[in-house]
Amino acid sequence: MSPALPSGLLGDLDPTSDRAVFRQIADQLREAIDRGRFREGEKLPSEAELVEHYGVSRMTVRNSFSILQGEGLVHAGHGKGVFVRPRPPVRRLASDRFARRHREQGKSAFIVEADAAGSHPQVDSLEVKEEKASQDISTRLGSVRRVLARRRRYLLDGRPVEFATSYLPLDIARGTQIAEPNPGPGGIYARLEELGHRLDHFEEEIRARMPSPDEVKTLRLASGVPVIHLIRTAFDTEGRPVEVCDTVMAADAYVLSYQLPAT
Amino acid sequence: MSPALPSGLLGDLDPTSDRAVFRQIADQLREAIDRGRFREGEKLPSEAELVEHYGVSRMTVRNSFSILQGEGLVHAGHGKGVFVRPRPPVRRLASDRFARRHREQGKSAFIVEADAAGSHPQVDSLEVKEEKASQDISTRLGSVRRVLARRRRYLLDGRPVEFATSYLPLDIARGTQIAEPNPGPGGIYARLEELGHRLDHFEEEIRARMPSPDEVKTLRLASGVPVIHLIRTAFDTEGRPVEVCDTVMAADAYVLSYQLPAT
DNA sequence: GATCGCTACACGTATAGACGAGTAGATAGG
DNA sequence: CCTATCTACTCGTCTATACGTGTAGCGATC
Structure with a gap:
């Protein structure tokens, strides 16, 4: 026999209501x-x-x-x-997070930022390999056939919050440190600029949807949690797309923040 | 008696599997x-x-x-x-959609854009009134107590896709055309600039989550469709926040697009 | 020929019962 | 004291049944 519920916590049903x-x-x-x-x-x-x-x-x-x-x-x-369900702390992604001035330190933006917030960051399931570009990626990179793909998953305090894949044209990335598991200080954007591809601007596309079963597993998502799907393309000063980064984030762990000129 | 399913369309169950x-x-x-x-x-x-x-x-x-x-x-x-579930056509929101140069025409950005895309736009449930600012809105507007709230819902081809509320400090909006149902050509941003509040930049915060029952009704959302929650704050050249716009969008109807400098 | 109503079919709501399996606290044994 | 087991409680899975209600096609009637 279950003990009675504290009275007043929950009301009664309305049998006359047509609400189920x-x-x-x-x-x-x-x-x-x-x-x-x-x-x-x-x-x-x-x-x-x-x-x-x-x-x-x-x-x-x-x-x-x-x-x-x-x-x-x-x-x-x-x-x-x-x-x-407890609301987890959200990570704020500012639109200037890839600005050149943030690229000086040795550590990645993710690590630096998490350390500052007092949480324990982790990056795992790193995979770097050459592969055939999907239709979408090929289009975004300007009709390239094969690409270098860099896959990784980010965790905060043991909780997976995001996984991302960067795609780069082979003629840019092959044989460089970008093709190494550890791209070195400042990340691949620093390497791209060293290679002469001065970055001009980024384009970000944002969607939200329910996760696929795969994404539920990878991000250990609770039911009722959507994902934010962000696709960022980096352009050099000649207008050429030099990288596409496809990111899937647990929506309950993020708030994106953009600053836009009114011009 | 139901007719048999076309064979081959669906397989059989695996009774040895521990998957439910x-x-x-x-x-x-x-x-x-x-x-x-x-x-x-x-x-x-x-x-x-x-x-x-x-x-x-x-x-x-x-x-x-x-x-x-x-x-x-x-x-x-x-x-x-x-x-x-059919995938509805998505509306792309570019980050420059509030740039001054787009503010010349008489119609609102929503109408112009929808007409161009060949769909039938509609705006309804317009409400304009003064009210007490919520804690959050008050903070964003710099500790104002009461605000002018402008509520409206946007529909495309009869389908609700977004509803938004703009909040403005009373000392700015009261008695101006901003407090009228129809704010005139160029919208409230044009009126703000005419009133001497030259806009400097916007800040946008983006979240994704499952809709509340209210939002399901208002946006006629199917189950399994998240919402994108966007909060935009407009700042004038003196750094003062002059408007906060709180927008809830059907996530399956939108893709947001931002262009960011690499500086 | 337009309409009303019947009917088959579809999903929606609700009941009752059974067994499985994970958790956590109590208990008995070493 | 520590550990192993037992047990009560919890949600997970599945069956069988019943009736409600919305849809659509068909036919009979006016």
Whole structure:
């Protein structure tokens, strides 16, 4: 026998309403969360408790939870319970993060920034190889057939937050330090400039969508968390695209920030 | 009795797999969609047909569908069936869309752009009123207490794609044409400049998340479609924030594009 | 020939029950 | 005291059934 729920926490159902029972329950739970009656990380009443409280079947309660999961509000732990999903600290990406002046230090922007924020950064699953360019990448790089691809995944305090692939034309990257796992201080942009490809500007394209099952695995995403898909193209002073970077970020870990002239 | 499914379209279950049955079914449907066996807008086999094909109960099939819905891949129509969700045409928002040179015409950027793309633009639910500033808005505008709020919703070919609220300090907006439903040619930015607030730059903050139930209604979002939340602050040449625009966009209808200097 | 209504079919909602499996605390044994 | 096990509780998966409600096609009636 489950103990009774603290009274007042959740209301009753309205049997005259034409709103489905499981939606009414979801509404009440959502409101309780919004009002802070359940705090971040706190455990919601168990399925059994809600079954008893509302006098409905278990599947009905589970339907309610599945709504809230889809909204990214809660998270279910097998054997543990259903919890209010904590909002993770967000990483702010400023639009000037690739400015030349930030390229002086030895460490990558990701490491520097995370250290400053007091979190533990990590980069893993590094892969560097030559491969056939996809249709999209080929178009963006100006009809190249094969490219150098640099893949890596970024973690903060053990949590994967982003994975990215840089694509570079072979005639630029082959045989240079760019083709090495460690591109050296200032990253590949510093190397590109040393090679005479002075960077002029970047173009960034931003989309948001639900993750593919692969992305869910790689980023260990909870249900109800979208991804931000960012595609950045770097152009040199001659207008030639010299790199395309395809990045998929856990949307709950990021806020992007851009500064634009009003001209 | 349901007619048998075309053989070869979908495979069989692997009873030795420890992957849940409803996940296996979802995997097969997802793969069939990805491979183009079901095209955009096309109807998937009905629940009853899949029940028969796989020899499972209806709830199991429905669980599979609910996975795909959460991924934004399919869409269920009551009484009609489950369909592959068509990818709507996306609107590209360029970072220079508020540049002064685009502010000459009489029509708003949204209308001009949509006309050019051959779609039918619409703006509705316009509301202009003074109200108390939220904590966040107050902070962004530099500790103002009350603001003028301009709310509107944008539709393309009858589909709501975005709704936005502009907040302006009362000492700037009150009594001017900015407080009128129709702000006149060039929009409120043109009026701001006429009033002596020469615009210097914008700051945009971008987040992606799942929509609230309210946003689902207002934007008529299908399940599995996130929203892009964009907060733009306009600064005048004295560094004072003169407007904050809070925009929520259907993520499947937009791609944002920014051009950044490499300096 | 337009309309009403029937009907088959589709998904939506809800119940009841069964078993599986992960978690965590209590308990018994070493 | 530490460990292994037991057990209660939790969510996960799956079946079977029933009825509600929206859709669309067909046919009969006016």
